[in-house]
Amino acid sequence: MSDPNVPSPTLLSAGGDPGAGRIAAAAGLERQSEVRSPDLPTEPLGTYALRHGLRPSAERPPVLAYLAEIWRRRHFVMAFATARNIAMYTEAKLGQIWQVLTPLLNAGVYFLIFGVLVPINRGIPNYLAFLVTGVFVFNFTQRAFITTSSVITESLPLIRALQFPRAALPLAYVIIELEQMVLAMAVLVVIVLATGEPVTWYWLLVIPALLLQTIFNIGIGLFAARLGAQVNDFSQLLPFLMRTWLYVSGVLFSIQNLGLSQTSFLAKHSWAVQVLEVNPAAVYITMVRDSVLRSQRLSAPGAKPYNAALCTQWQNAAARGGTVPVKLQYDSAYCAAHITVQHFWYYGIGWAALALVVGFFFFWRAETRYGRG
Amino acid sequence: MVVVDDLHIVYKVYGAGGDRGSAATVLLRALGRRTRGNIREVHAIRGISFIAYRGDAIGIIGRNGSGKSTLLRAIAGLLPPEDGNVYTTGGASLLGVNAALLDDLTGERNVVLGCLAMGMSKQEAKVRYQSVVDFSGVGDFINLPMKTYSAGMGSRLRFAIAAAKHHEVLLIDEALATGDAEFRVRSHNRITELRQAAGTVFLVAHNLEEVELTCNRVVWMDRGKIVMQGDDVISIVDKYIDASGGIPVERDPATRRRLHRAVGGES
Structure with a gap:
C-alpha cells in the first residue's frame, strides 16, 4: 500500500484506535500514547503560550474590555438595527408603513371595543387614552423581551462568521423596538389630543421615562437573549409569562383603583397591590400615563387631600363596574395613595439600573458559549 | 500565532436515540424514571498539539469527519476544550461555508455590516466598501438580497468581507471551494498577502492542489488526531x-x- 521507508516529516501523534490502522501504517507509525514533535518547545505549551502574550481562545473578555468593545461597535449596532428593521418589512407590500400602521390598528381595536361596543371605563377618566398608553408602553417591553429571546438563534451565521461582542445583538434588537416605540408615541400624541387632553410641559417627561424604560429593556433583553439561547423550552413558556405580566401590570385597569374597590382580594391584601404597582412594567406605564394624560394626574389617588366620604363614594361607583359618571371619575383623587408619583420615578430608575446590571452580567458570563452546538 | 496544547474536544449529542421530544419520554423524565437520557459523547479531537507561527499558512487535510472543522472552530474559540487549550493572539476569525451573514439583506448591507462588526469605523467601512465588492466579483448582484445568490457568489462575498480586514488569525473552512477559477487566483493572492502581513492562515480544503499552492505547512488529521x-x-x-x-x-x-x-496562476 505504501512505503514505510519514505522519509516522513514531523510526526506528532499516532492513531490511537485500531480502526486507524490503515492510516497509521501508511504513516509508518506504531500505536503510541503521545509523541511530541521535536519543533515544539520543551516547556509546557500553556506556559510557552502565555509567555508569548497569547490568550486562551475560549476565554471570556474582562468586563471593561468587553464594554469598550461594545462601544467600538456602536455603529454596527445601529446599522444592524436599521438593516433588520428593513428586512422585517421587505416581504410586506406596504413595507415600512407598517411601523405606523401597527400601533394605529392596535389603538383602533381598543377604540372599537371600549369606545364603541362596550363603553366601560372602570371609573377611569379618559379610559381610551389610558388604555392605549398602557398598551403601547407595555408592548415596548414585551416586544423587546420576546424578540431578544431569539436573537442568538437568528444570528447564528453572523456569530459563527465574525468576532464581535455578542451583546451587540440584543442591544440592536432593543434599538429596533425603540424606533418602533417612537413611532407609536407619535400615534399616541394624535390619540391623546383627539380624546381632549391638553398639551402641557409634562409631556416632556415622556423622554426620560422612555429612556429609563429602554435601559430596563436592554437589561431584560440581555437576560432573555441568554435564556433563549440556552433553554430551548423558554420560547414555549414566553407567551404565558407575557400574558400574566400584562394582566398584573395595570394595562387594562388601574391597579391603584383595583385595590380601592372593597370587594377584591387585593383590597384585603394591600401589600399585593403595592407589589403589583411597583413591578417594572406598571411603573413605566404609570410614569408615561402621568406625563401624557392630565386626566391621570388629576385623578391619581393622593392628588387631592384625603376625603373619606368622597373616596368611598367613588369606590362604590367603581365597584359597581361598567361606566362611572364623568363627574365622579376624578374623585379617586380623594383616596389615599400607596405610592406617590415621585416615588414611581425612583422605582423607574431603580428597575432600570438593576435590570441593566443583572442582565449584562448574566449575558456576559456566557459570552464564549453563544453560537456553539 | 496559535498554540494548540493537547487539545481534546468532546461533543455532547442529546437525544441521539431520536425520541427526545416525545411526550412519553418527557413524562418518564419528569417522573424521575429516566435521566435526561441518550447523551452520546463524540470525541472529535483527541489530543492535538502544535504551534502555528506568524506568517504561516497551514493546510489541514483529512477525510470527512476527521475533525478538521472542529479544530478550526476550537481555534476560533467557538467550542470549549474538554481538556487542553488553544491560545491565540487576538481574535481568530472563522470563515466557513455556512456563514451566511444576513440572508434577507442585500449584499451591499452585508458588506457594510460585516465591516462594522469586525470593528471598523463607519469611515473605514465606507473606504473599504468598493474594494470588497470588486474583490468578490458579484457585480450587480450586490444590490440584491443574499438569498438570491448562488452558493459560489455567497461564499465569494463572505470571503471578500472577511479578507477586507487584517486578521491575526484567519480560519478558512472550505469557503473557497465553490469559487470559480478566477476567484481562486484572487483569493490565493489575498491569502499570500495576509500571510506576509504576519497573520496566520488556516485552510481546510479537500482540493489538495489548493493546499499545495497556498500553504507552507500541512497538518494531516484522522479520527481527531x-x-x-x-x-x-x-x-x-x-x-x-x-x-x-x-x-x-x-x-x-x-x-x-x-x-x-487545474488552477490557473500562482503567485
Whole structure:
C-alpha cells in the first residue's frame, strides 16, 4: 500500500484506535500514547503560550474590555438595527408603513371595543387614552423581551462568521423596538389630543421615562437573549409569562383603583397591590400615563387631600363596574395613595439600573458559549 | 500565532436515540424514571498539539469527519476544550461555508455590516466598501438580497468581507471551494498577502492542489488526531492521497509541481 521507508516529516501523534490502522501504517507509525514533535518547545505549551502574550481562545473578555468593545461597535449596532428593521418589512407590500400602521390598528381595536361596543371605563377618566398608553408602553417591553429571546438563534451565521461582542445583538434588537416605540408615541400624541387632553410641559417627561424604560429593556433583553439561547423550552413558556405580566401590570385597569374597590382580594391584601404597582412594567406605564394624560394626574389617588366620604363614594361607583359618571371619575383623587408619583420615578430608575446590571452580567458570563452546538 | 496544547474536544449529542421530544419520554423524565437520557459523547479531537507561527499558512487535510472543522472552530474559540487549550493572539476569525451573514439583506448591507462588526469605523467601512465588492466579483448582484445568490457568489462575498480586514488569525473552512477559477487566483493572492502581513492562515480544503499552492505547512488529521504534519507539503499530500487509495499525482521530478494545471496562476 505504501512505503514505510519514505522519509516522513514531523510526526506528532499516532492513531490511537485500531480502526486507524490503515492510516497509521501508511504513516509508518506504531500505536503510541503521545509523541511530541521535536519543533515544539520543551516547556509546557500553556506556559510557552502565555509567555508569548497569547490568550486562551475560549476565554471570556474582562468586563471593561468587553464594554469598550461594545462601544467600538456602536455603529454596527445601529446599522444592524436599521438593516433588520428593513428586512422585517421587505416581504410586506406596504413595507415600512407598517411601523405606523401597527400601533394605529392596535389603538383602533381598543377604540372599537371600549369606545364603541362596550363603553366601560372602570371609573377611569379618559379610559381610551389610558388604555392605549398602557398598551403601547407595555408592548415596548414585551416586544423587546420576546424578540431578544431569539436573537442568538437568528444570528447564528453572523456569530459563527465574525468576532464581535455578542451583546451587540440584543442591544440592536432593543434599538429596533425603540424606533418602533417612537413611532407609536407619535400615534399616541394624535390619540391623546383627539380624546381632549391638553398639551402641557409634562409631556416632556415622556423622554426620560422612555429612556429609563429602554435601559430596563436592554437589561431584560440581555437576560432573555441568554435564556433563549440556552433553554430551548423558554420560547414555549414566553407567551404565558407575557400574558400574566400584562394582566398584573395595570394595562387594562388601574391597579391603584383595583385595590380601592372593597370587594377584591387585593383590597384585603394591600401589600399585593403595592407589589403589583411597583413591578417594572406598571411603573413605566404609570410614569408615561402621568406625563401624557392630565386626566391621570388629576385623578391619581393622593392628588387631592384625603376625603373619606368622597373616596368611598367613588369606590362604590367603581365597584359597581361598567361606566362611572364623568363627574365622579376624578374623585379617586380623594383616596389615599400607596405610592406617590415621585416615588414611581425612583422605582423607574431603580428597575432600570438593576435590570441593566443583572442582565449584562448574566449575558456576559456566557459570552464564549453563544453560537456553539 | 496559535498554540494548540493537547487539545481534546468532546461533543455532547442529546437525544441521539431520536425520541427526545416525545411526550412519553418527557413524562418518564419528569417522573424521575429516566435521566435526561441518550447523551452520546463524540470525541472529535483527541489530543492535538502544535504551534502555528506568524506568517504561516497551514493546510489541514483529512477525510470527512476527521475533525478538521472542529479544530478550526476550537481555534476560533467557538467550542470549549474538554481538556487542553488553544491560545491565540487576538481574535481568530472563522470563515466557513455556512456563514451566511444576513440572508434577507442585500449584499451591499452585508458588506457594510460585516465591516462594522469586525470593528471598523463607519469611515473605514465606507473606504473599504468598493474594494470588497470588486474583490468578490458579484457585480450587480450586490444590490440584491443574499438569498438570491448562488452558493459560489455567497461564499465569494463572505470571503471578500472577511479578507477586507487584517486578521491575526484567519480560519478558512472550505469557503473557497465553490469559487470559480478566477476567484481562486484572487483569493490565493489575498491569502499570500495576509500571510506576509504576519497573520496566520488556516485552510481546510479537500482540493489538495489548493493546499499545495497556498500553504507552507500541512497538518494531516484522522479520527481527531494528527497523523502527520510538517513543512514538506507535497510529500505529506502525496502520502495522504496514497493512504486514502487515490490515484497518485503525476509530478515534474525536478520541481515536484503537478504536471497538469487545474488552477490557473500562482503567485
